[in-house]
Amino acid sequence: MKSLHKVSRILDCFSAEEPRLGLNDIAEKTGLPRTTVHRVLSSLKDIGLIVQDRNRDDYRLGLRFLSIGGIILSDLDVPRHAREPAAALMHQTGEAVHICVFDGGNVVSIDRHEMDGNRNEIVRQEREPPYCTGTGKAILAALPDETARKLVVKEWKKFTENTITQEDRLFHELAIIRARGYSVDDEERQNGIRCVGAAIRHQARVVGAISVTGPKQRFPESRIPVLADLVTATAARIGLSIEQG
Amino acid sequence: MKSLHKVSRILDCFSAEEPRLGLNDIAEKTGLPRTTVHRVLSSLKDIGLIVQDRNRDDYRLGLRFLSIGGIILSDLDVPRHAREPAAALMHQTGEAVHICVFDGGNVVSIDRHEMDGNRNEIVRQEREPPYCTGTGKAILAALPDETARKLVVKEWKKFTENTITQEDRLFHELAIIRARGYSVDDEERQNGIRCVGAAIRHQARVVGAISVTGPKQRFPESRIPVLADLVTATAARIGLSIEQG
DNA sequence: CTGCCTATTCCGGTATGTGGAACAAGGAAG
DNA sequence: CTTCCTTGTTCCACATACCGGAATAGGCAG
Structure with missing residues (x-):
């Protein structure tokens, strides 16, 4: 058609x-x-x-x-189940937390919890290119290579010095992410911003991802694994709460 | 096509x-x-x-x-400017407040502020039939008859005893709404629920509507005009704050 | 008024979508 | 395991509904 x-x-x-x-x-x-x-x-x-x-x-x-977006939201498990754990993760880490959902074709960011004094504000629905964000890469890595390849055919826009713009570079990185279980975005989308992400699974299927984001200074190498543990644990917790309905 | x-x-x-x-x-x-x-x-x-x-x-x-919904939201003035006044209206009245937007063809509810202890929860994006809600009727009444007629061609579903299901009945009511400046939904959508609404205008164009909603017992005839004053004032305030950018 | 910029309408040829009928692939029942 | 039935999917010849260049209309600035 x-x-x-x-x-x-x-x-x-x-x-x-x-x-x-x-x-x-x-x-x-x-x-x-x-x-x-x-x-x-x-x-x-x-x-x-x-x-x-x-x-x-x-x-x-x-x-x-x-x-129509409203219909979709009401059918998605991730937003409902992720809100609370995401807020908890934000308080644990003191950093902003992103949630995004995945439907097999699109990666869409639906929630952002930000430290703002003591309150957390929720901003919704932004577009995310899948190859240059913590959440996007976590999702790609959680998919079979073949499926992932179909999702990155679009143009490779260079946001910063570190943005990955070559397919083989990306898939090399995806292999690393697969091995260690979490993704890192090191100023690939925005200068000065790092981010640690992990995929959310539901019945062995990838349904979304979660990440913590913050300024480079607060994300030294030494802290990454600590954050990664919290992020992957939260992702697992969300996945689990979905399983139980 | x-x-x-x-x-x-x-x-x-x-x-x-x-x-x-x-x-x-x-x-x-x-x-x-x-x-x-x-x-x-x-x-x-x-x-x-x-x-x-x-x-x-x-x-x-x-x-x-x-x-795509995210793109639209970021372009809409109403959600941004309405949130604060809507929350204020909720606290003034102690009732739930609805905000919806209008683009010339569709009426979509985008925010609902509910009294829930002291907090207000925001639920988003529900579908609204335009002929049987406070906000919908407020918008229809704010349009020229001819334009309004194009928006009610769909099927007339009877939600309750009071739901209006005839075009001339509706337009008679719209005339009343036009005259007094606010709409009333008297159990037309849901039994036991009343609602008072007013259109939001931006540069003489209807861009949305706001309403307070609650159980019939708390919405006696005598209280309606009081609520209507607050609702219309809030609608005007939102419209004004949009004008100013 | 004139020129230039938009959006919009027209229309014949043909590519494009059409839908009945046949095909595959699971699931449920025996 | 086999049978039957329901579901999604593919095929193909036909004709219709889409195509897009060129002409039209309508607004705005100078």
């Missing part, structure tokens, strides 16, 4: 940085003819996935995506 | 109650031939909007919806 791939490319144009786009922007980004883009957008408007305030205004993503 | 309407009908099959469906379920619900459903689902799988754990397993909505 070719038309749906066009839909996909068009949806890909939207991002948190550019949530509103004109027809020509989209045509240019996708390389599709303007007419075709217009027809697809027009149909997406019909079904509520795209919204245009007035004719000749920019296009935006429709709230129907949020509504 | 006919195929996208099929996509829409297929997506509509999924709900919080039935987040996982088999091919035949979907074919039956939509009335589409099994082969067609299979082809569409297969393509939706390709682009990450639908997920199937293993071949011959049930189909589920893909996490990409969540990821």
Whole structure:
């Protein structure tokens, strides 16, 4: 179904940085003819996935995506079971904790617990490239190589000096992660930020990942294994609580 | 684009109650031939909007919806600006407060602040039929009749004795809401539950709604206007804070 | 008013999606 | 183990629904 791939490319144009786009922007980004883009957008408007305030205004993503997102959230085990252990991990380590979920094709960050005085604020739903984050690499490493390879076909964007941008480099690292049971993101996504992650499993299937994140100074080599123990224990605890329903 | 309407009908099959469906379920619900459903689902799988754990397993909505939902959330003004006033309203009234957003086509509930001891818990993203809730009716009433009519074409499900199931009844009520500036849901969605709502406007455009909800006993006729004053004031305050960026 | 930029409509050819029918793959029952 | 039945999946010839270049309409700035 070719038309749906066009839909996909068009949806890909939207991002948190550019949530509103004109027809020509989209045509240019996708390389599709303007007419075709217009027809697809027009149909997406019909079904509520795209919204245009007035004719000749920019296009935006429709709230129907949020509504559908709500259905997914209510069906996911990870967010429910992870919240409490994640908060505990945050207090144990004093560092920010990320939770993300995995459905076999996408890695999506759904919760972030941050130390903010004594309270923990929850921010939701951000996009995460799978090859350059602690959680993403933990998930990739927990999958068979073949499956993992399908998830990294996208473009390799270099966020920092340390970002991995070669497939064989990545799979070498995944092997290490597999062996020791946790992943480390050493300033690969953002300068000055390190991160230790582990996959969450449910009935032998990878369903998500958890990680602690913080400034390099607070994450010396010596502390990594200590954090890793806590992270993997929390990941296991979450997995276990899911098993029990 | 006919195929996208099929996509829409297929997506509509999924709900919080039935987040996982088999091919035949979907074919039956939509009335589409099994082969067609299979082809569409297969393509939706390709682009990450639908997920199937293993071949011959049930189909589920893909996490990409969540990821896209995150983009929308970050672009919406209402959630950011409404949280604080909504919490204040909850404490003023001692009742649960709902926030929903509107994009010209869909009404989606995004926040619910509930009195739970002294803490307020935030639950997110539920689906709301627009004709039978305080927030939904407040939004419909804030729109020109013609626009509102386009939003209520769907089926009229009778949730309780009081649910409005006739278009002229609804528009009669909308006129009243328009005149007095707030909406009342008198056990129209759920027995024993009343609710007072008002639309949130941003630059003369309706962008959402806010409401207080509670058991009938705590919402006598005499209290409604009192609550309405607080709700409309809060709605206006939210609208104002959006204007200012 | 004029020029230039958008979004939108038109239309004939053909690629693209269509859906009935046949096929495989598990699961349940005997 | 075998049989039967239900489920998802593949095949293929047909015709329809999509394609995209070119022309149109509508807004905004100068």
